Amino acid sequence: MEGTVKCSANYVPLTPINFLERSAIVYRDRISVVHGDLKFTWAETRDRCARLASALHSLGISRHDVVAVLAPNIPAIYELHFGVPMAGAVLCTLNIRHDSAMVSTLLKHSGTTSSPKGVVYSHRGAYLNSLAAALLNEMPSMPVYLWTVPMFHCNGWCLTWAVAALRNVTAKGIFECIAKHQVSHMGGAPTVLNMIINAPSVDRRLLLGKVIVMTGAAPPPPHVLFKMEELGFNVTHSYGLTETYGPGTVCTWKPEWNSLPPDAQAKVKARQGLHHLGMEELDIKDPETMQSIPPDTKTRGEVMFKGNTVMNGYFKDSKATVDAFKGGWFRSGDVGVRHPDGYIELKDRSKDIIISGGENISSIEVESVIYSHPAVLEAAVVGRPDDYWGETPCAFVKLKDDCNANADEIIKYCRDHLPHYMAPRTVVFRELPKTSTGKIQKFVLRQKAKDMGSLSRTSRL
Amino acid sequence: MEGTVKCSANYVPLTPINFLERSAIVYRDRISVVHGDLKFTWAETRDRCARLASALHSLGISRHDVVAVLAPNIPAIYELHFGVPMAGAVLCTLNIRHDSAMVSTLLKHSGTTSSPKGVVYSHRGAYLNSLAAALLNEMPSMPVYLWTVPMFHCNGWCLTWAVAALRNVTAKGIFECIAKHQVSHMGGAPTVLNMIINAPSVDRRLLLGKVIVMTGAAPPPPHVLFKMEELGFNVTHSYGLTETYGPGTVCTWKPEWNSLPPDAQAKVKARQGLHHLGMEELDIKDPETMQSIPPDTKTRGEVMFKGNTVMNGYFKDSKATVDAFKGGWFRSGDVGVRHPDGYIELKDRSKDIIISGGENISSIEVESVIYSHPAVLEAAVVGRPDDYWGETPCAFVKLKDDCNANADEIIKYCRDHLPHYMAPRTVVFRELPKTSTGKIQKFVLRQKAKDMGSLSRTSRL
CATH class of the missing domain: 3.30.300.30 (ANL, C-terminal domain)
Structure with missing residues (x-):
């Protein structure tokens, strides 16, 4: 339009690096990362990440080089999430439970379809997903996030605020961290919730404040959700895949559900819900005809996504990328139904259906x-x-x-x-x-x- | 990178229209807009906006045409914020307090620098600012927003959730709306806050829940902030210009400030703070040398911004656009100082300095x-x-x-x-x-x- 310009003052590429830059200014002297007795402030974390980027650069690492990391939830892996992209390189987080043969395969990553796939994220997608994740978690400006989810899983991008990391996840450790650091938010698969609700009483602590727990990775059994709420946790159920930067949907709670009996509440909470603010479209379709299935809670179809928080593709595996995006949608491989209110409910992974x-x-x-x-x-x-x-x-x-x-x-x-x-x-x-x-x-x-x-x-x- | 693609499933241009599309799905049967006895749901609002876009299209309105609106805070202006961009056109909201001569000048908008400038926003900027505004206001997924700020001022983009609109702003009306609709969030210039604190007791109602009030437009006198908090409002102070899509900074509250005496609390709250999450950079610079001023609370300079939530420029006024972006920063024309913690404090508009x-x-x-x-x-x-x-x-x-x-x-x-x-x-x-x-x-x-x-x-x- 006449009179307008595009310049450095009004157009900046979207990247989560800028969240760190801002935190180093706005939350300069606040705690960024706690790990055991080790504590950093945001200014320190930013400086450490910048020095890390500089060191990578002096090692000859540059744009589009891949830097792989094999580490549990220690501060170093958090810093690599910023330092590597700051150096223009690509971070590849490896699963610490892989054996050496698998790690070797991943490090050589040659373009075969049989090995685990490398899901590629963009700075733009990570930026948008971070904002959506903060809204999804209803995070205030200074949350205390307990890292029970491994950072190598879908990356730690999404939640770049105050962090208290747990290297080994035990119910005792979780309850201790919550009490010591006034944890406000955490995440965990249903098995982690199961660990919490079955903790022996000697390991438990009373929750003094509300702890918002994001769960996902597998549909949580209603019974587990019910027990968590009884303990005073506020569980939000989300669903997604590595390919959707982690959570892609959330089961947004409706106030009228508060009057349902506890069992029924747990049942509706176990639904996967609807796409979050950073995702553009969610549908359940017949994978052959690409027709949307009716919201009758019975007809099954494949869950599909469209949006900026969908991966760029599989690293060096164009065939798998093309298959995943066939028909202009990202195909999750998950089978689900739709309720009349639009909320989706997973029935299974295609391959888990008996x-x-x-x-x-x-x-x-x-x-x-x-x-x-x-x-x-x-x-x-x-x-x-x-x-x-x-x-x-x-x-x-x-x-x-x-x-x-x-x-x-x-x-x-x-x-x-x-x-x-x-x-x-x-x-x-x-x-x-x-x-x-x-x-x-x-x-x-x-x-x-x-x-x-x-x-x-x-x-x- | 090898194996990746850019397609409709993983890349979608950013636009706030999609917030409405999502709300019509996720919050389908929830109240979108309340105005007197009139109520709409999100599905209804989405349908009304789509029909409005269709009607505009059948009138011959198309891409880049400008649709001007002269209206107070009624549902129609809210719907135009979606319907006009849905038709590909540009919304121009006029101030209802202008006289007919001024409205005539604006409607003819000929390219002179003497008339009020038309600040041009982009879909991308509006999208990002909306997310930042929701985080800035610490909004949960279902806030109730009381529209005391005119929507023609910086547009209503930023807060596209549940809305209760007030046509005429009076203290009595504000207290009544808060009680009737369980308002959780509202906004208002210091003069609106002043109206609230000076309301006769017969017009007041006790606040049953916390009401988060975003104030800005002029630096709020500490005394006004102090009285608002006494009444039970939680005031967040932000600062920005039409050119920054409204709020560009926020005075993020530090927990340690809670122990200051009330007067001192009001004083720190009157600072403009630091840039929000959607803005990339904020600085105070010598406007001649472009050197940053030191954070000594004394040295004055001009407040400048960089980021995606800075306007595209002034409509048909390239000279003003170039001047505003001289040196690669958006120059606010506001004079301020920096505190040692980085927070900025406005001293005056350049032209208001005596x-x-x-x-x-x-x-x-x-x-x-x-x-x-x-x-x-x-x-x-x-x-x-x-x-x-x-x-x-x-x-x-x-x-x-x-x-x-x-x-x-x-x-x-x-x-x-x-x-x-x-x-x-x-x-x-x-x-x-x-x-x-x-x-x-x-x-x-x-x-x-x-x-x-x-x-x-x-x-x-």
Whole structure:
């Protein structure tokens, strides 16, 4: 338009680096990072990050070079989140639970589709996601954030304010940190919430202030949500993927839900809700026809996203990128339904759906019932091969200390609360394998179920 | 980077229109706008705006056409903030207090520098400013915002959530709306706050919840801030210009200030603070050398901004645009100092500084003292021409109902609280002329002081 200009005074590329620059001015002498007895202020953190960027530069690192980091939640990884992009380079955070062979594969990253994919974020997307995350968490200007989520998971961009980091996540450590640092916000997968609600009373502390907990990574069983609220935590349920910079939706709480019975409250809170402010569009579509499914709570489809907080693509894997964006939407691979109010509810990952005798069984629904059994600490349900049914549900269960239950009791409990075809035919009691973010590794359990062989054949032998 | 793509699924131009699209989904059946007995939901507001855009289109309005609106705070002006940009056009909000000659000039907008300037905003800037404004106001997901600030002033972009609009701003109306609609947030110039604290007790209502009030437009006298907090309002002080989409800085409250005596608290709250999250840089510079001034609370310079929430320029006035951005910064024309903690404090608009016998007198500092006099309702100080001193301070004062004070008392009070050269030599009791946003029109008073003629010459006659 006539009379207007685009110049350095009115146009600045969006980057989360500028949040640090601003924090170093506005919150100069306030605590930025606490780790054990170590404390930094925002001015110190900014200076350390600038020196880190300078050191990387003098090592010959420059624009678009990839700097990989293998570290738990220590201040160094936080600083690398700023220092690496300040040097113009790309930060690649590796999972500390990988073994050396996997780390070696990742460090060589050659362009195959079989290895884990490297999800590429932009400065612009990270900037916008940070603002959306702060709003999503209803964060005031000086929150105290307890880092229970590993920073190598979806990066720590989103929450660049006061931080108290926990290297090892234990219920005792969480309660101690909350009391010591007046934690206002934290995040954690449902298994972390489960750890909190099952903490022995000696490890617990009374909450003096409200602690807002963002949960996600897996749909939280209503029972777990219910117990958390009882303890005084305020749980917000969000859902997303690494490809959506972490949370992409939030189950925005409606005031009228306050009058529902506690059980019903937990059930609606377990829905994934709607897209947050930084995401432009959310839909559930038939993956073939790309038609939106009706909001009837029954019809299933694939959850898809559009927006600035969707990844740029998979590093050196154009085929996977093109597949993920086929049809102009990011395809999550998650299966869900829509409620009449528009809120979405995940039914399963496509690959976690159990198909038994032609019926689709949501492993999440079966798990929710098993979690509500008083003796159960953790549960995961996968398909077990079956010559007759194709698959039947197989439950892996960890009981609470001092609790007892046998397979028949669990199966009967499920048949009392679910259509019979959905109840597990097999129950295995054991520790559940988990990722570093506390997500249960279903692929490990799926393999174990496969190794058991067909239930029908076995029983017929 | 190899493997990445830019497509409709991961790159969307930033526009506040999408906030409305999202609200129509997430807050579908919640109240969007309340005006008297009229109420709309977000789904209705979105539909009305879409129909408005369609109607504009069928009238032949298209991309880059300017649609001007002359309206008070009624729902129609709110809807135009979305409907006009939805049609691709440019919204131009006119001040309802302009006379017909001025409106005629603005509608013809020919490219002269003498008329009021048309400040041009971008969709991107408005989007980013909206997010920053929500964070700045510490807004939860469902605030109730009372529109006491005219929407034609800096536009209503910034706060696109639940809105209760007041057509005419009176203290009685404000207290009634707060009680009726459980208002959580509102905004207002110091004169609006002054109206609130001086409301007769019959018009007042007890505040049941915390009401966050954003004030700005003029530096609020500490005394006014103090009384507002006493009434239970939580006042946040921000500062900006139309050119910065409204608020550009905020006086972020430091917890340690809670232990200061109330008077001292009001004094620090009257500082303009530091740039908000959507603005990239704030500085006070010598306007000639462009050197930053030291943070010594004494050295004065011009307040300057850089960031995405700075205007694109002045419509059809390239010369004014170039002048405003000279040196790569947006020059505010405001004079300020910096405190050692970095917070800025305005001393005056360049043109409001009174130069008396070679001394710079901040009209704001003199006004702050006059406001603290128990009989004073409102005050404004300008320079009166003086053959000997160049200028001397001239105070225009409005007393509270049932209160008395004469000029000598006001002058003595100022001499007791200020260096003598800063005390007014002239005090005029009268109504103060104001803009529609409640800002006192100093240019009118300056003319009145000029018409009085030189004080020294007069007294020597």
